[in-house]
Amino acid sequence: MIGVDTDATLVEELAGGHCRFSEAGLPELVSRLAGTAAFQATTEYAALAAADVVIVTVGTPIRDQGVLMDLQLRGACEELSRHLRPGQLLIFKSTVPAGMTRELVLPLLERSGLTCGTDFGLAFCPERLSEGNALRELRSFPIVVGGWCDESADAAAEFWRRALGVEIIRCASLETAEMVKLADNWWIDHNIAMANELAMVCATVGVDVLDVIAAANSIKKGSGSVNILLPSVGVGGSCLTKDPWMVWRSAGERGLALRTIPAAREVNDGMPRYTFGLIVEELAKLGRAPEQAKVAVLGLAFKNDTGDLRATPTQPVIAALREAGAEVTLHDPLVDEDEAEKTFGLRPCASVEEAVRDADCLAVLAWHRPFRDLDLTWLRRQVAPSCAVIDGRAYYPRETIARLRELGFAYRGIGR
Numbered sequence: 001m002i003g004v005d006t007d008a009t010l011v012e013e014l015a016g017g018h019c020r021f022s023e024a025g026l027p028e029l030v031s032r033l034a035g036t037a038a039f040q041a042t043t044e045y046a047a048l049a050a051a052d053v054v055i056v057t058v059g060t061p062i063r064d065q066g067v068l069m070d071l072q073l074r075g076a077c078e079e080l081s082r083h084l085r086p087g088q089l090l091i092f093k094s095t096v097p098a099g100m101t102r103e104l105v106l107p108l109l110e111r112s113g114l115t116c117g118t119d120f121g122l123a124f125c126p127e128r129l130s131e132g133n134a135l136r137e138l139r140s141f142p143i144v145v146g147g148w149c150d151e152s153a154d155a156a157a158e159f160w161r162r163a164l165g166v167e168i169i170r171c172a173s174l175e176t177a178e179m180v181k182l183a184d185n186w187w188i189d190h191n192i193a194m195a196n197e198l199a200m201v202c203a204t205v206g207v208d209v210l211d212v213i214a215a216a217n218s219i220k221k222g223s224g225s226v227n228i229l230l231p232s233v234g235v236g237g238s239c240l241t242k243d244p245w246m247v248w249r250s251a252g253e254r255g256l257a258l259r260t261i262p263a264a265r266e267v268n269d270g271m272p273r274y275t276f277g278l279i280v281e282e283l284a285k286l287g288r289a290p291e292q293a294k295v296a297v298l299g300l301a302f303k304n305d306t307g308d309l310r311a312t313p314t315q316p317v318i319a320a321l322r323e324a325g326a327e328v329t330l331h332d333p334l335v336d337e338d339e340a341e342k343t344f345g346l347r348p349c350a351s352v353e354e355a356v357r358d359a360d361c362l363a364v365l366a367w368h369r370p371f372r373d374l375d376l377t378w379l380r381r382q383v384a385p386s387c388a389v390i391d392g393r394a395y396y397p398r399e400t401i402a403r404l405r406e407l408g409f410a411y412r413g414i415g416r
């Protein structure tokens with residue numbers, strides 16, 4: 001396998017066996033395979049001449065609520081058009097508005113002078129793995145295949161069947177496959193928005209939202225069950241914050257105003273502010289105004305068990321706390337410290353111990369595996385005499401909450 005990327009530093013790291021991503025099993029794999037025939041990394045597109053199948057996964061960010069910034073995609077297609085050779089199959093995986101593969105990608109590829117369907121194959125197979133679980137899901141998630149023509153779809157389906165042995169879902173067209181990805185993320189974002197609002201209403205009634213969700217999810221509906229996802233400090237990362245907007249924008253361009261997408265986005269974007277409010281309320285109960293308080297934030301990434309800070313909802317919480325005058329310390333064992341400093345304007349502490357010393361509040365905004373080993377009795381001794389724990393994404397079980405309270409912590413979660 002050959003990996004081509006325009007980021008020379010990334011290529012150098014990968015070629016040297018170093019993996020900068022916090023992804024279960026990946027660093028070991030990169031370190032074992034780098035430099036062998038099984039995995040070469042390069043910035044040279046010419047290396048693709050040796051490939052029978054080319055998979056494109058460049059970034060597809062948006063601006064202005066859903067306008068695709070297609071620079072990376074264009075760049076990749078233009079380079080590919082210079083290096084395409086007859087017989088190759090091109091599989092695009094980057095998330096795009098429906099129609100992009102046919103309208104943008106195909107004409108750029110055909111600048112090569114080669115003809116799609118005759119000289120090369122073209123398929124869209126959306127990337128649906130989630131960060132943190134990617135390798136596990138790779139071996140189990142069905143792959144969605146949409147081809148420019150039947151032969152392209154057949155070739156892509158056969159490739160994935162042989163490479164991964166997973167179920168293949170054949171779609172009628174490139175556009176169907178493109179829309180599948182958007183539908184997945186629209187559903188997830190919408191579902192989380194409902195979970196977040198459910199959490200907020202549960203808080204007003206004084207019930208634990210996790211109890212409600214567990215019981216509510218017990219009935220069958222359609223081909224599965226009711227499946228309310230989990231509320232949290234907010235939705236971040238590079239997918240859920242952009243993909244629903246892509247659908248919204250392309251519907252708008254066709255004269256259709258979608259209303260659920262802006263509503264869900266607004267709810268989810270409001271969760272950091274809500275979490276900030278919980279911290280301020282809990283501090284007030286301890287007799288402290290934000291400007292008299294020290295808040296230690298544990299977990300900075302946009303979700304548990306990743307080091308990814310892209311669009312992390314922890315950023316607006318931390319910004320609001322600092323604006324309110326609180327002393328804020330940060331710690332996350334999975335994020336890159338330089339990246340964190342860029343994102344938060346504050347360098348994270350190297351250890352939990354350093355971050356939590358004399359804190360009036362522990363804001364647990366991402367709950368990574370290494371945190372599970374924390375000894376709560378030890379933690380109690382490090383913090384201020386009165387200290388609140390705000391659970392933004394840890395989902396502590398009842399026993400842990402009881403233990404925290406027994407030790408003298410105040411506890412508050414999202415909808416708990």
Ligand SMILES: NC(=O)c1ccc[n+]([C@@H]2O[C@H](COP(=O)([O-])OP(=O)(O)OC[C@H]3O[C@@H](n4cnc5c(N)ncnc54)[C@H](O)[C@@H]3O)[C@@H](O)[C@H]2O)c1
Pocket residue numbers: 004005006007010057058059060072073074075076077079093094095096127128129130131238239
């Ligand atoms: N990150 C995820 O978990 C995830 C999940 C599902 C789908 N996706 C989708 O997959 C795509 C990639 O996401 P990502 O998070 O990996 O993006 P990313 O921005 O982290 O990575 C994109 C990579 O493409 C490289 N690149 C840019 N232009 C290039 C070019 N012309 N030639 C070669 N390499 C080039 C960049 O240097 C970078 O390493 C996006 O469309 C995203 O929506 C991502």
